[in-house]
Amino acid sequence: MSRTDTAPTLFRVLCQQRRWTTWETFAIHFDKAAASVVRTQPAARPRPVTVARRTFDRWFTGTWRGLPRADTCYVLEQLFGFPAEDLFRPAPVVLRPPAAPAGPEQIRAAQSIETRWATSRLSLTTAGASGWDTWELDGRHVFDGTSLAVHLQAADSLDNGVRLPPSDPDQLREFLRPVRRGLVLGTRTADAGHQVFVLDAPSARSQIRSGLGAATTPLVIPGAHQLDDLTYGIIWAIANIDDALLADDQLLHAEHDALNAYLELPRTAPSRASIPGLTSVGAAWIGSYFCYRHITRHLADASALPVFWTREQYGESSVGWLLWSHKHHYLRDIEDRFASRTARGVTRAFCLPEAVVKDSEPYELILLFLSIALMEMHRVNVHVSDEPEMTAVDGFVLVPGQRAVIANWIRAEGIWQATTTSSHAMMRDYADAVGQAAQHSVAPGTTPPERLQALASYLGLDWVWLTRRCRELGERGIASMIRPRSRLIALDEFESTLRFVGELATS
Incomplete structure (x- = not known):
């Protein structure tokens, strides 16, 4: 029974794990095992064996045919703990060494990603030709954490991007074949330092199907997809939110009708225990969605221009404005019904x-900035207080002379807290807070x-760099870098916001 290096035997893999890769080293351990067998079982194995x-x-090397003699097999079984028949068969895929060990470019990419972003770990754990590396993305305040399959490969430079040479097209096709989420990462070292570029697996598959990624044609990744604080923040947010909402899809669908009953109540504050099994992101989504329904219901008869107060402080909670479809409907409705009434x-x-700004990473601050830019794009004038005591103010919509609609899902004791009030004292307090x-x-x-x-300056963001990168990514689009799969997520407003910010550099 012959073996080849493409399918190493279990014997070979176990020897490699133990670093018994030379006859001199292996013989020491084999002889000890054989002597132990003779000593402990002399009747069964009367004479020592050697190799x-x-x-x-x-x-x-795997060129041995058949099995060794019975007494030799017995010693091997005692030494390794596996039947001799298994030792001389191909090793399970999970134990095989990488078909193409990571090179210097890949290792530097993994190191740079982990060093730059504390919520990120890129593990070069590819096993065999059909394996892949893993990119783990942890949460900080809201996200539950997730992981992505990645194909990491050294890339060649282009005028505006990189290309992945077809060094192992079969391995790339095997990576792209499953429907699970995957990213192709191209890495290169340039004068500016080490760079990584990102392409979503469906986009890579499209290039291959169109012939652009055939065996003789490399994959192309645009320069706008270079991994930096902007693109990392987007990948970090979309991957975490998308995977969590997909995990909660059945639960969220089942609770949708129940929300109508809550809307009829004057005050609601359901606990997390009322919907067991929800992820943190799922709880945030349903809290946000209910508050959206609650607010729009009580704005139906508004006769005055409302003012708003929101409790988002971190990128993880604010990015819902950029991604969630109901938030987009909400902003467009407010713009059409109220903002169009006045030029201001x-x-x-x-x-x-x-303290919150200092506690945030740059990519989180960028997500927060873009969420506020989205509002400004929809004719919402955003004012930002830095007074810590204002953190305790409820999320509310004040309709002067009518009511205040209170809607908290951020830093709420339950999934949400919602009510209304016509108390003149409370309405005056809310008006004073906004003023x-x-x-x-x-x-x-x-x-x-x-x-x-001014906001970018307060957050410590480079205005020139940020507007340039938003323009580049807005023109190229997000979907080819990472494409969400949940029906609750839409990218249109996010990409419009990038283009809006990109145009501000020339305003």
Whole structure:
């Protein structure tokens, strides 16, 4: 029974794991095992056995045919703990060494990704020709954490991007074949340092099907997909939110009708235990969705221009504005019904204390910035307070002279807390909070470019770099870099926001 290096025997793999790869080393351990058998079972094995150098070489290279003698097999079984028949068969795939061990470019890419982003770990654990590496993406405040399958390969430079040479097209096709989420990463070392570029598996498959990624034609990854704080934040958010919503899809669908009953109640605050099994992201989505329904229900008869207060402070909670379809409907409805009534638009306030900004990573701050830019794009004038005591203010919509609609799903004790009030004292307090935020905003200005540039400065973001990268990515699009699969996510508003921010550099 012959063996080849493409299918190593279990004997070979176990020897490699133990570093018994030479006859001299292996013989020491085999002789000890044989002596132990003679000593402990003299009647069964009356004479010691040894292994010649040539015999070991044939076992190790896989050119041995059949099985060794019975007494030799017995010693091998005692030494390794596996039947001799298994030792001389191909090793299970999970034990085989990589078909193409990671090279310097791949190793540097994994190191740079893990060093730059604390929520990221790229493990080069490919096993065999059909395996893949793993990119783990941890959460900080909301996200549950997830992992992606990745194909990491050294790339050649193009004028505006990179190309992956077809060094092993069969391995790439095997990686792209499953329907699970996967990313192709091209890595190169340039004058500016080590660079990584990202392509979603469906986009890679499309290139192959169109002939652009045939065996003789490399895959192309655009320069806009270079991995940096902007693109990492987007991948981190979409992968975590998408996977969590898919995991919760049945639960969220089952609870959809139950929300109508909650809407009829004057005050609701369901606990997490009321919907067992939800991920943290799923609980955030359903809390946000209910608050959207609650607010729009109580704005139906609004006769005055409403003002808004939101409790988002971190990128993980604010990115829902960029991704969730119901948030997009909400913003468009507010713009059509209220912002169009006046040239100055409507007002929304945030509270972002300096301590929260310092606690956030740059990619989180970019997501927060883009969420506010989305609102500005829809004619919402955003004011930002940095006073820590304002953190305790409820999320609310104030309709002057009518009511305040309270809707909390961020930092709420349950999934959400929702009610309304016509108390003049409470309505006055809410109006004062918005007025104070507007008067002392850390992002002042009379136009969106002025407010957003001031906000970028407060968050410590490079305005020139950010607007340039948003323009590049907005023109190329997000979907070819990472494509969401959940029906609850849409990218249109996100990509429009990127283009909107990109155009601010020339405003």
